[in-house]
Amino acid sequence: MSNSIKAYFGLLLVVVIGWLWVRAPDIANFGRETRWAGLVGITLLYLGSHVLRMIRLVLLTLDQRDKAFSLTVAHTLTAFPSSFLPFKLGEVLRLAAFFHVFEQRQKALAVWLAERFGDMVVISMFILGLYLFDIPVVPSMRTVLVLFVLASGLSFLGFFAVAKIFVYLNRHLVLTSHTPRGLAVLRVSQVLRRLEVAIYKSVEGRISGFLLLSVLIWAIEILALSLFINQLEIGNPDLAALFYSGLLASLPGGGGSSNAFGLYQSLGLVALTLVFLLVVSLSARFKLLRT
16 A cells, blocks of 8 residues: 555545534534434435445446456545535546556546446436426526536537547548647547547446446435435425425535535445445555465
8 A cells, every 4th residue: 555545544534533523513413303213214325326336336447347446445435525525626536536546547537437427417317307297397496407408418429529520630630730730639639539439448338237327326316315305394295396306406506405415425425434444454454464
């Protein structure tokens, strides 16, 4: 285990202890107002989505099976910081962890992008399902939903469209252009082409399983958030309304209920982090003893 990894583990442990110390009053106060049994069940349900995320990562690395365990460790040990870091900085941390796992950064970026594409496709399907089943949408959220679907579709199609265009551009540049600018464009196009191939290899023959896992991940995560919202509210809203509330709360600007749920998301991820810190430490110690 390298010194940088040991330093990160130590820093992560300090962050976990500090977070528990700071949020202990909030956890205690909220626990007195709700049923702990229900909260534990919801937290376990939410952690189930992370187990599926780990399985999805293993699926994406079947072409490099020796990286599967390291990749799941990278996921679990960046999940807790990602739950409270602002401006999606958690995704930057997660991507940096993937870079550390793979020797080739293109493979790490391909796995990360494949995950993001899968998430965008599934959430867009859920949003379109709201309109398909005529579930009323809050006017203030309509713009968010439409923009999310449009951005997801354009980014997904745009990436592969640009990669395909660069195939023909490469041929043109190789045959006709010998200027520094042309060579720079050629290098960029080759990088994008290799990235496209790496993404394709990550999902080749596994698209149906990949999409199924993505659907289950988000269905379980939104269901957990929906049940949490139901715990806070009086009355018995129907399942469609609960799922709709959970979907909206999981999107940017979705509402205050997600803030309260974030406390218990982080609490569950603290437990997951501590378990994997122990597993990794024991694994490293076992390897040291064997050598």
